[in-house]
Amino acid sequence: MRNFLSVEELTALLAQGAPVRLIDVRWRLDRPDGRADYLAGHIPGAVYVPLDTELSTHGRADEGRHPLPSTATLQEAARRWGVREGDVVVAYDDAKGISAARAWWLLRQAGVDVRVLDGGLGAWTAAGHALTTDDVTTEQGDVVLEEIGADALTIDEAAAFPASGVLLDVRAPERYRGETEPLDPVAGHIPGALNLPTLRHLDADGTILDPDSIRATIAELGVTAGTPVAAYCGSGVTAAHTAMVLAEAGVDAKVFPGSWSQWSNTSGRPVAIGSEPG
Structure with missing residues (x-):
């Protein structure tokens, strides 16, 4: 299964009415909260995902800056995004896929069909597609995640x-x-x-x-x-x-x-x- 999805492939899936859940995972070291960027313009229908709080947890310094969230925390977050059983989750960012890949890595372990938009937001706009500025909220999802952590090293x-x-x-x-x-x-x-x-x-x-x-x-x-x-x-x-x-x-x-x-x-x-x- 391919892990990347082109803009053309994404638009075709959306046009077909496929069960796609878009997540906007904008995050940078110098600007970890990407919500303002999200609200300034995002792909229509995309839900904002805060990497620092939903794709990681926080503890002691000797645990690292972005320890894994628990499976329960990730499942609660994915349901907030509106992910349902059978959905294809497509993650994107504006940082060459770096932060979107964190969502891919976690959700893949959890048994979710997840892809990353190749080229991210830049590829979307370069193809002439519009952005929206609404703060998307969705109906609660029902996805059940498998236990994560098997692909992680201590x-x-x-x-x-x-x-x-x-x-x-x-x-x-x-x-x-x-x-x-x-x-x-x-x-x-x-x-x-x-x-x-x-x-x-x-x-x-x-x-x-x-x-x-x-x-x-x-x-x-x-x-x-x-x-x-x-x-x-x-x-x-x-x-x-x-x-x-x-x-x-x-x-x-x-x-x-x-x-x-x-x-x-x-x-x-x-x-x-x-x-x-x-």
Whole structure:
């Protein structure tokens, strides 16, 4: 099953009256509350989804910035969005799919048929489609979610992962090398991790590259058919995007949701710096 949906495919589904539930997952590190952007203009019928409160939870610093929500919390949220059994959920954002991928990663684990709009809001408007400014509320959904968490690594599992597979650090190279760290108390990367920024998988307009190109990129890091793969980032959001892209190329990847925000806030965890993994 494809994980991305083009604007043309989405408009065809809507024209057919297919059971589609659109969710607007606008979120950025510098502007985590995307509601104002949503109200300024969104795809007609889309419900706003706050990533910080419905696609994650909050606790101690050593749990990371975006720990997983409970299955019950996610189910309550999905029902608020109006998701019903059998619906196709289409998530989008205005950040090259980075935040929408968090919804994809969680809902996929929960057994929901979920896709991400390729190119996001920009692709929608570039195709000449209109936006609306209403605050969409829907009838309560009835979806029943499966238990989530099986695709997530604990901090100990992430530490051990390079011994048996490829652990990808998908942050910017300068953060991987430890030259800068704008958010967390320590700079560097998890020992053994290889750097593969998730934006390498996208065109300039934010649409995904073809699967062969993605497979060629990850092959440079030793990822071939059957290689265990996991990804982490700053707080488990961007890593979900890498997992989604790899799934499109036929590669299943785990995600360490605590990511660097948990690792760097946990006493005693070793830190590597420089361009080499060790």
